Amino acid sequence: MPDIKMVVCCKQVADPEAPPTAFKVDSATNKVSLPRDIKPVIGQYDEFAMEAALKIKDKAGGKITVLSLGNNIARDVIKKTLAVGGDELILLEDESFEEGDSWSTAYALAMAIKKIGEYDLIFCGRESSDWDAGQVGLGIAEILAIPALTLARKVEAIDGKARVEQVIPDGYQVTEVSFPAMLTVTSELGNLRYAALKGIMAAAKKQPIVWKPADIGLEPSQVGAAGRRVKLVKLFQPTKEAKCEIVEGESPAEAGANLAIKLRETKII
Amino acid sequence: MAEYKGVLIFGEVTNGKLASITTELLGCGRNFADELKEDLCCLLVSDKTGETAPRDAIVFGADKVYTVEDSLLKEYQGETYIQVVERLAKELSPRVILMGQTPVGRDLAPRLAFRLGTGLSTDCVDISVDSETKLLRQTKPVYGGNAQAIFICDAMPQLVTIRAKTMSPRERDDSRKGEVIPTKIEINMSPIKTKIVEKVKEEVTGIKLEDAPVIVGGGRGIGGPEPFKTTLKELADVLHGAVGASRPPADNGWIPEAMHVGLTGKIVAPEIYIAIAISGASQHIAGCSGSKTIIAINKDPEANIFREANFGVVGRYEEVVPAFTTKLKELLAG
CATH class of the missing domain: 3.40.50.620 (HUPs)
Known part of the structure; x- marks a missing residue:
């Protein structure tokens, strides 16, 4: 069987694991900012998508092309995908790609995948770790007119088909789909593996390929903020008042017992 | 147009x-x-x-x-x-x-x-x-x-x-x-490229999370699958509630995905949500913020969950929860 050709879409995001108190919204620009010492990361679900592709490469062999869209993409962050076993890195990187919505992002990614040409499986995270929309993967599939399966927790490639375990309420279902197909991956698939030193050194020598809108046949007016269907009116942080009553005791056990008494007194229980 | x-x-x-x-x-x-x-x-x-x-x-x-x-x-x-x-x-x-x-x-x-x-x-x-x-x-x-x-x-x-x-x-x-x-809409089978081969139910015993008036949720700090079946379950039983969890226990396979409360799990709104050894990441809060009363038990006084909770106890859950459960039993029996 010929090698399986895979494309994994990865997005650089503000670290979602940063403490909630670190997130600040600048209401003038409608942008979120984090302190400088908190580095951007690859979206957590995109990392699971990368791991899904690597698992197939482990077993069946194949080539993994990583695709990322944005501007000022930190090379040391995105190159992690090469260090863990990605073969090629293509960046859609330009000022005009900034501030897109699900529509303009999916459209540009789909055009890039068309330019890549040959593909069997496209992997995306179930949603981005910043806008939490969960649309881009399905959007790419619609634009390329290929089948899509969401919420994969396990993926195997068998005879030109993918066998996918999809999370459903109260369990999972096994679904088969012929190539080419788009799969979105969820957290139960498992964490992205650590890079070996050899991989990190090899990745350091590789240079990403950079494509501008014109390279994928698009005008700047079709991408990023200019290509949006949905407009961001306002970004804000809902105000919250601290109201927690801490119940104490001589020991943790006594505090536990006092908590029960407190809840009873206040008629909560 | x-x-x-x-x-x-x-x-x-x-x-x-x-x-x-x-x-x-x-x-x-x-x-x-x-x-x-x-x-x-x-x-x-x-x-x-x-x-x-x-x-x-x-x-x-x-x-x-x-x-x-x-x-x-x-x-x-x-x-x-x-x-x-x-x-x-x-x-x-x-x-x-x-x-x-x-x-x-x-x-x-x-x-x-x-x-x-x-x-x-x-x-x-x-x-x-x-x-x-x-x-x-x-x-x-x-x-x-x-x-x-x-x-x-x-x-x-x-x-x-x-x-x-x-x-x-x-x-x-x-x-x-x-x-x-x-309304009759003809389904065209020719573009169908996916086939469901089988469905597997992962049984969750007891009350369903969505219907439970009380939910006892455990987080990463629980440390393994066992306490979900013992310490947390016993507390939930006393209150006729269900056991849930944040994402790390689900990802680690300590509990079935059906028990996962959060942005990418279940969204619940019980009368009482008891968060045990849960740090209170925003993605978990998204799943339980509709609860009427939130109670937090966590050893870290700085944990974000205390910003969301109505009542809290700072301490190791292994010590706090059994005493809490015992006292509740006593009060509810009386």
């Missing part, structure tokens, strides 16, 4: 009954329809939609209910369902389409948005009609719940999915009149 009019709801039916999210959508859709002075339509898709669910859609606010029945629609499959909603959306050309942020809605709404060439806001928690433009202001949590964004879409139809338990259903009104319109 076609004229866009009315509000369409994609309804969901479970065990022959209208799903609670659908009554919530009908409540919110009715308000828009009244404000716009246009019809509220509801689409029900199944192998058998029955009589109860379509009737209830009217009772809870719909003017017209389109029912599409086909044996091919018994189970949800993106490739078949999209054909039905795309056809009906094009025929009715509604101004607004509302879906639930449910397993089906998450899969179906983006497909529909891209087919219709319109925008979509998923997981909205608040929606209002802008008085000037008559467009929907769509509010959704972003950055894992660390911020909220308001969107407007001027492409038609305006498509949104709505988070469960954020909208109020109307009171049942059995005298409401409406029309049920059985």
Whole structure:
């Protein structure tokens, strides 16, 4: 069987694991900012998508092309995908790609995948770790007119088909789909593996390929903020008042017992 | 250009009954329809939609209910369902389409948005009609719940999915009149490239999370699968509640995914939510912030969960929880 050709879409995001108190919204620009010492990361679900592709490469062999869209993409962050076993890195990187919505992002990614040409499986995270929309993967599939399966927790490639375990309420279902197909991956698939030193050194020598809108046949007016269907009116942080009553005791056990008494007194229980 | 009019709801039916999210959508859709002075339509898709669910859609606010029945629609499959909603959306050309942020809605709404060439806001928690433009202001949590964004879409139809338990259903009104319109839509099998081979149920014993008045949730700090079956379970039993968890226990396989409470798990709103050894990441809070009372037990006094909780105890859960459970038992027996 010929090698399986895979494309994994990865997005650089503000670290979602940063403490909630670190997130600040600048209401003038409608942008979120984090302190400088908190580095951007690859979206957590995109990392699971990368791991899904690597698992197939482990077993069946194949080539993994990583695709990322944005501007000022930190090379040391995105190159992690090469260090863990990605073969090629293509960046859609330009000022005009900034501030897109699900529509303009999916459209540009789909055009890039068309330019890549040959593909069997496209992997995306179930949603981005910043806008939490969960649309881009399905959007790419619609634009390329290929089948899509969401919420994969396990993926195997068998005879030109993918066998996918999809999370459903109260369990999972096994679904088969012929190539080419788009799969979105969820957290139960498992964490992205650590890079070996050899991989990190090899990745350091590789240079990403950079494509501008014109390279994928698009005008700047079709991408990023200019290509949006949905407009961001306002970004804000809902105000919250601290109201927690801490119940104490001589020991943790006594505090536990006092908590029960407190809840009873206040008629909560 | 076609004229866009009315509000369409994609309804969901479970065990022959209208799903609670659908009554919530009908409540919110009715308000828009009244404000716009246009019809509220509801689409029900199944192998058998029955009589109860379509009737209830009217009772809870719909003017017209389109029912599409086909044996091919018994189970949800993106490739078949999209054909039905795309056809009906094009025929009715509604101004607004509302879906639930449910397993089906998450899969179906983006497909529909891209087919219709319109925008979509998923997981909205608040929606209002802008008085000037008559467009929907769509509010959704972003950055894992660390911020909220308001969107407007001027492409038609305006498509949104709505988070469960954020909208109020109307009171049942059995005298409401409406029309049920059985609709035949031919499913084309030639583009179907996916095949469901089997479904596996992962049994969760006891009360379902969605129905539990009390939920005892455990986090990463629980440390392994065992305490979910002992320490946490015993507390839940005393309060006739259910055990849940944040994402790390689910990802580590300590508990089945069906017990996962959070942005990407279940959204719950019990009377009491007891968060044990849960740090309170925004993505977990998104799943339980609708709870009436939140109680936190955590050894870290700086844990974010204390910013969300009404009552808290700082201490190791291994010591706090058994004493809490014992005292509760005593108080409830007395």
